[in-house]
Amino acid sequence: MRSLIKIYRATADRVTGRNLDKAAARKQLRILEEIEFVCIGAVAFGLFLEMPSLCSAASLVAFGVLGEFVIHRFHVRASKREQNLSDKESNEQLAAIAEVNLKAETERLKRVEIEERRAPRRLSMEQFNIIESRLRAFAPVEIGVIPTAKGDAEPLEFAADLCVLFRKIGWLPAFATRIDHTIRLGLWVELSPNADRLAQRAAPELVVALRIAGIAVDQDVSRPAGGEFGGTGEEKERACGAGIILNVGLHPVTARGY
Structure with a gap:
């Protein structure tokens, strides 16, 4: 039981990326999703709408594709960070539950030992x-x-x-x-x-x-x-x-x- 608690805590401490809480990580993820949506819109705008020149359309498409690529990578990292924070929170909860169970089991064994000492021995x-x-x-x-x-x-x-x-x-x-x-x-x-x-x-x-x-x-x-x-x-x-x-x-x- 004590080993299990140590594993939970060790896993909870391995959080990559910046030191953010779960709410901040989710906010960052939403901002990246909005920027990613803008990039996709730029690509669509350059492909399907009439532009004054072909060069302007190509530039807009290139900007959208590059932005989508860069923002996607940030999005993946942010998603992993949020998942790590969720895992940390889960492991901390499991560690707390394991500690409570360990304490309860220790107290139960002490009560059993006291009851066995008080109970008269009989021939089995x-x-x-x-x-x-x-x-x-x-x-x-x-x-x-x-x-x-x-x-x-x-x-x-x-x-x-x-x-x-x-x-x-x-x-x-x-x-x-x-x-x-x-x-x-x-x-x-x-x-x-x-x-x-x-x-x-x-x-x-x-x-x-x-x-x-x-x-x-x-x-x-x-x-x-x-x-x-x-x-x-x-x-x-x-x-x-x-x-x-x-x-x-x-x-x-x-x-x-x-």
Whole structure:
């Protein structure tokens, strides 16, 4: 859009001839047309009316032809000048319109960005399908879904979406909340101390599935299981407003007192 504005302005500045406005150029063109009409009349007068001598008629015709030739060239230049001025005016209008459109589009994108930030993040259908396809084989695995900040609607809604997903694939989710003083902006996957072998295999695969689905998980999958089985603790890209802990192998009864 900015390049288009520059092109319009550059084209508008390339006006040949004298520095006239459009009205002056049109006035000049009308004067040349009147003179050109006089020259044509002189030619006709010399050809068709009786003159005192042949020499006078020839002179009048020659004067008319020469005048017509010279005035025609001036007329062509004046016409081009008027066209250039019209093009300049048109390009200036296009540049102004492009600037208005650019400003409106910039403001629209800012509003969209603000609305996206305000809107709570939810689990999309595409993410749902990706996670389901990778984790269904590990059912039935018990898992605690635990938002770490009470009263924050965004992680609660995202956690609720995850519970629906886990139930659909045959896992056994247990919803619980707790206040955690550690800053966690994505999902944090833990392995319960009492997790069985199926849960131990499912936990790293859960991290992989979440990442493939585009959900930030602050974990290093290659580290061995045991407590918080992986992770550097560094803040990563947000998947939801506050942290959500997924405790793999957590029994529902234990989750109620988590």
